[in-house]
Amino acid sequence: MRFAGAIAAVLLIANTAFAAEIPQAERRSGYDFMKPDTKAMQDEDTANPGMLWVLDGEALWKRKAGTANKACADCHDDARTSMKGVAARYPALDKATGRPIDLEQRINSCRTNHQQATPLPFESRELLALTAFVARQSQGARIETGADPQLAPFIAKGRELYMQRQGQLNLGCANCHDDNWDKRLAGSAITQGHPTGYPLYRLEWQSLGSLQRRLRACITGIRAQAYDYGAPELVELELYLMSRARGMPMDAPAVRP
Amino acid sequence: MASALINVPAKAKRGDIIEIKTLMSHIMETGYRHTASGEVVPRNIITGFTCRFNGNEIFRADLFPAFAANPFITFFTTATESGKFEFEWIGDQGFSETASASIMVE
Numbered sequence: 001m002r003f004a005g006a007i008a009a010v011l012l013i014a015n016t017a018f019a020a021e022i023p024q025a026e027r028r029s030g031y032d033f034m035k036p037d038t039k040a041m042q043d044e045d046t047a048n049p050g051m052l053w054v055l056d057g058e059a060l061w062k063r064k065a066g067t068a069n070k071a072c073a074d075c076h077d078d079a080r081t082s083m084k085g086v087a088a089r090y091p092a093l094d095k096a097t098g099r100p101i102d103l104e105q106r107i108n109s110c111r112t113n114h115q116q117a118t119p120l121p122f123e124s125r126e127l128l129a130l131t132a133f134v135a136r137q138s139q140g141a142r143i144e145t146g147a148d149p150q151l152a153p154f155i156a157k158g159r160e161l162y163m164q165r166q167g168q169l170n171l172g173c174a175n176c177h178d179d180n181w182d183k184r185l186a187g188s189a190i191t192q193g194h195p196t197g198y199p200l201y202r203l204e205w206q207s208l209g210s211l212q213r214r215l216r217a218c219i220t221g222i223r224a225q226a227y228d229y230g231a232p233e234l235v236e237l238e239l240y241l242m243s244r245a246r247g248m249p250m251d252a253p254a255v256r257p
Numbered sequence: 258m259a260s261a262l263i264n265v266p267a268k269a270k271r272g273d274i275i276e277i278k279t280l281m282s283h284i285m286e287t288g289y290r291h292t293a294s295g296e297v298v299p300r301n302i303i304t305g306f307t308c309r310f311n312g313n314e315i316f317r318a319d320l321f322p323a324f325a326a327n328p329f330i331t332f333f334t335t336a337t338e339s340g341k342f343e344f345e346w347i348g349d350q351g352f353s354e355t356a357s358a359s360i361m362v363e
Contacts, residue, residue, distance in 0.1 A: 041329075044264070044278075045262070046262045046263065046264035046278050046280060047262075047264075047278060047280060047329060049280060049282075049326075049327040049329070051262055051280075052260075052262065052280070052282045052327060055262075203325070206284075206285075206325060206326035206327070207326065
């Protein structure tokens, strides 16, 4: 009897540990959950407020900065060709540190190392603008994040955090975004949590925001202590989510409710 | 930094009803919010929008604190002749921006 009980317990644990991942064919971007008017807002460049940041980013791309007095364009030239598909591969492995870094961190590492300028603060207008401008060049590109085998241990860590129950509500990301994405929470679609459109304009924020901001908001929502901006845990989570969305088309700068 | 995004059809037939779309970058701070230390965040909104066509005013709007950030204003007009639309936004703290767009009417 005790033996049977042990088996049942093991099965139960196995069942939660391998909570149904979303089959490839059923994956849906946050865009698919939106109402037609919000979709229309995203689809038209002159109606999409995210394009205001993209325009800012284009100006910053050409502006010289730092003691090196170099602009992004001085090394990378025209972003339309040099940055095409780049955002679809981030977070990527940073060879200097051997750790994954996201697009914002890559921009700041370029600023510090090559422009010899001060890094831009997370969620500052300038950093969001540059990120949006770079991400925009990948619009329609399929997400390839996680192709580098050296990233595997970090993806695994991110997945662990995704599955981990935490906070006063004792919820993991998977409890909503894998198990209940077809339902609603307080009238809003739960969605599958594929980060195809970051940085994106959230109507709730009245602003553009990064994936880290979104993750921090979600973590606060389950009443857990949010990681600081740039924390390795957040980057690993970003990495897992992007590799989970592999093959889906990018739509940055997206609009979301 | 960037300010306005304008969408005006480049060409139209005389008598066509055309849609004009404008998006202006602005935080639209209501003046009703407080900081963590209890001080009021001063109101900073766009208060007025005007559109002129070949010098004549064809559309005007007053804006209030309930407007969302980055106001998106669209309206319709009839294409009568070729010319230039001039847009103007004015607001608190000396805010003033302009933009323009041309149309060919055949």
